[in-house]
Amino acid sequence: MSSIDLTLKIWRQPNSDSLGSLETYTLNGVNTDMSFLEMLDVLNENLTKEGKDPVAFDHDCREGICGMCGAVVNGVAHGPEKEVTLCQLHMRHFSTGDVLVIEPFRSRAYPIKKDLLVDRSALDRIIQSGGYVSVNTGGTPDGNSLPISSQQAELAMDAAACIGCGACVASCPNGAAMLFTSAKISQLALLPQGQVERKQRALAMVAQMDKEGFGNCTNAKECEAVCPKGISIRNIARLNREYVKAVLSEG
Amino acid sequence: MWFVRFISSSIGKKIVMATTGLLLVLFLFTHAAGNATIFMSSEVFQDYANELHSHPLIVLVFSFSLLLIFLAHIVAGLYLFFENREESKSRYVVTTRVVENSFASRTMPYTGLFILLFLLVHIMGFTFSPEDVLISVTVKELLGNFFYSFFYIAAFIALFIHLSHGFWSMLQTFGVNHPRYNVFISRLTILIPLFFLLIFGGVALYFMTGLGANY
Numbered sequence: 001m002s003s004i005d006l007t008l009k010i011w012r013q014p015n016s017d018s019l020g021s022l023e024t025y026t027l028n029g030v031n032t033d034m035s036f037l038e039m040l041d042v043l044n045e046n047l048t049k050e051g052k053d054p055v056a057f058d059h060d061c062r063e064g065i066c067g068m069c070g071a072v073v074n075g076v077a078h079g080p081e082k083e084v085t086l087c088q089l090h091m092r093h094f095s096t097g098d099v100l101v102i103e104p105f106r107s108r109a110y111p112i113k114k115d116l117l118v119d120r121s122a123l124d125r126i127i128q129s130g131g132y133v134s135v136n137t138g139g140t141p142d143g144n145s146l147p148i149s150s151q152q153a154e155l156a157m158d159a160a161a162c163i164g165c166g167a168c169v170a171s172c173p174n175g176a177a178m179l180f181t182s183a184k185i186s187q188l189a190l191l192p193q194g195q196v197e198r199k200q201r202a203l204a205m206v207a208q209m210d211k212e213g214f215g216n217c218t219n220a221k222e223c224e225a226v227c228p229k230g231i232s233i234r235n236i237a238r239l240n241r242e243y244v245k246a247v248l249s250e251g
Numbered sequence: 252m253w254f255v256r257f258i259s260s261s262i263g264k265k266i267v268m269a270t271t272g273l274l275l276v277l278f279l280f281t282h283a284a285g286n287a288t289i290f291m292s293s294e295v296f297q298d299y300a301n302e303l304h305s306h307p308l309i310v311l312v313f314s315f316s317l318l319l320i321f322l323a324h325i326v327a328g329l330y331l332f333f334e335n336r337e338e339s340k341s342r343y344v345v346t347t348r349v350v351e352n353s354f355a356s357r358t359m360p361y362t363g364l365f366i367l368l369f370l371l372v373h374i375m376g377f378t379f380s381p382e383d384v385l386i387s388v389t390v391k392e393l394l395g396n397f398f399y400s401f402f403y404i405a406a407f408i409a410l411f412i413h414l415s416h417g418f419w420s421m422l423q424t425f426g427v428n429h430p431r432y433n434v435f436i437s438r439l440t441i442l443i444p445l446f447f448l449l450i451f452g453g454v455a456l457y458f459m460t461g462l463g464a465n466y
Contacts, residue, residue, distance in 0.1 A: 011344075022344060075347030101345045108338055171349070173357070174335035175342075176261070206260055215338040216261045216331050219420040220356045225349035234428045241426030243262045251253040 003029045004096040008043065010055055011103045016111050016119075022101065032092040036079060037062060037069060039091055057116040064088040064228065067163030070170070071116045072103040077167035077226040085165060085228040105170035109177070109212045120166045122212040123180055127164075130204035131184040133193050146192050159186035161229040168223035168231075174215030179223040181209050182239035183231050189242055199246035206243050264327055269424035271324035272417055276443070278317060283450040289457070293387040293466050300386045325367060332360040355416035362413040369406035391458060391466055400459035407452040414444035 005028040013020025027046070030039050037059050044054035060068035064085045071086055073079035079089045094100070104112050109122040148156075162183035169177050185202055188194030194201070217236065224233045257263040285303070288296045304310060348357070355362075376399075380389045394400050419440040422428070427436070457463040 009344075072343060072345075075343060075345040076349055103343050103345070106342050175338040178261075206262055210261050214261075215335050216264060218331070218335065218356065218359065219416070219423050220353060221350045222348065222353075233423070234430075237423050237426045237428035240262055240265070240424055243260075244266065244426070247253065247257045247260075247263070251257055 002032050004032060004091065004094060004098070006030055006039075006094065006096075007099045009099065009101045010115070012055070012115055013104075013112050015114060020112065020115075022103075030091050032090070032094075034091045035062065035087050036073070036089040036091065037087045055116060056114040058118075059087060062087040065163060067165040070105055070165045070167055072105060072170060074101050077105065077171040078165075078228050083228055083230050085163075088228075105166055107166075107169045107175040107177075107214065109175070109214050110166065110169065118166075120164075122214070123164055123166055123169075123177065125212065126177065126181055126205055126208045127184060129208035130197065130201035131188070133188060134197065135193075148191060152190055156187050156190040159183045159190065159231065159235055162187075162227075162231050163229060165228060167226050167228065169214065171222045171226040172215065172217075173220050173222060174218055176217040176223075177209050177212070177214040178217040178236050178239065179227065179231055179233065181205055182233075182235035185242055186235045186238050189238065198242070199250045202239070202242040202246040203251060206239075264331055265424045267323060267327045268331070269421040271320045271327070272421045274320050275324060276414070276418065276421075278320075279447055283447060286454050287450055289390065289454050289463075289466075293391075296390070297385055297387040321370075325363075328360065328363055355412050356420070359413065359416060362409040365409045366406060366413060369403070369409070372402070387466075390454075391463060394455055394458035395463075397459060400455040403455040404452050404459070407448050407455070410451075411444040411448045414447070415440060418443055 005026070008025045008027055009022045010025065011020050012023045025043060025047075027039070027043050030042065034042070037057070040055060040057060047054045057071060058068045060066040062069070064087060067085075069086045070078055073086070073089075078084060078086050079093075081089050081093055102116065104110075104116045104118050105120070106112075106118075107122075110118040110120055112118050160183075162180060164180065166177075166180065168179035169175055172178075185205055188201065189198055219233070219236075221233060224231065258267060285299055288299045350356075376393050377386070377389065380386065394403065419436060422436055458466070
């Protein structure tokens with residue numbers, strides 16, 4: 001079992017209204033088998049024992065599927081490893097002497113609640129505006145009664161892999177929510193169940209996205225590079241097509 | 252009105268950038284074809300210019316359309332630049348760009364503004380050049396000046412950088428992104444800007460180096 005010694009610079013901010021700043025902490029003997037969040041747990045245990053306020057951060061499943069955790073580590077959302085969430089990033093990827101600057105996901109649409117904890121409900125409101133299918137209740141349809149080609153199902157599944165962590169917004173130089181919105185629109189636009197509300201969905205979700213104050217996409221590709229689920233910007237191209245088709249006929 | 256809603260939406264503004272960008276690239280092709288006659292001889296180039304200006308209505312309509320397209324591209328671009336800057340300024344203490352070769356995408360507004368400066372100099376020099384001097388003579392006089400040519404070549408390099416993100420970005424905005432064509436598109440995104448750099452830069456270099464002394 002090996003361990004490392006780290007210097008952590010963590011964004012501390014008591015609440016949404018106050019100004020925050022970076023606080024420096026030294027953490028020695030970090031087990032390299034720990035995850036990033038477990039490392040923060042250890043830090044918080046030390047802080048609590050010292051009678052200090054522990055660092056607030058979001059987390060839930062800790063197995064990379066819930067989309068709750070996330071922070072910007074040395075300028076990269078979810079840290080330096082590709083296609084992992086912060087909870088699945090292990091300390092073996094760091095070494096003794098490393099200085100880690102840990103900041104919350106930032107966007108005009110993400111108010112900071114406390115420390116690393118941000119309010120991402122703007123993403124929920126995009127979903128509420130149209131990221132669903134309306135299904136009338138009735139008898140359960142037979143399995144396989146709706147034929148869907150394998151390729152189409154795979155593409156829809158690739159888009160549906162989005163866990164809504166919001167790292168795409170945090171890493172976008174313009175704070176755009178295009179990758180998130182495009183994944184949520186694609187997963188339904190690619191399947192027969194999503195056809196009925198297809199155009200209204202594209203119009204409503206883009207309108208809500210703009211209303212929330214997210215920036216404009218300039219195709220910088222940073223979102224795709226940090227996405228823990230490897231969502232491709234091909235979805236953004238699809239969103240652009242969906243939106244133009246919808247606006248020309250029903251906008 | 253649906254059109255106003257479309258244009259003012261985030262995707263609508265990008266479509267404006269992409270559409271005007273495409274029209275400007277098409278214009279550059281016609282401009283490059285015309286300029287290429289310089290490499291043949293001053294007579295061929297002068298004949299081409301005379302032929303073009305013997306149809307004043309075409310020149311007028313074309314120029315005004317081009318002015319509108321340019322204005323739309325510049326105004327929408329500046330609007331997006333300032334709107335996005337609101338978001339990005341002083342965001343993180345440490346900022347790391349994960350994407351490699353992001354120089355072109357990061358500098359789009361700056362390369363764009365430099366091309367605009369070039370455009371003003373270029374129009375002052377050639378479009379509003381003295382009526383009584385042949386255009387083939389003006390070309391040689393202006394571009395024979397080392398610093399003038401140097402500025403032109405710098406602008407064409409900026410155009411190369413601008414298009415090396417812009418061309419791909421335009422297709423992405425139009426929704427053209429498919430694994431079957433993406434390699435082809437990424438090649439075109441280098442080849443098309445390179446073509447413009449060779450033709451336009453070649454003309455400037457031709458006079459700058461004195462190769463065009465007997466032109």
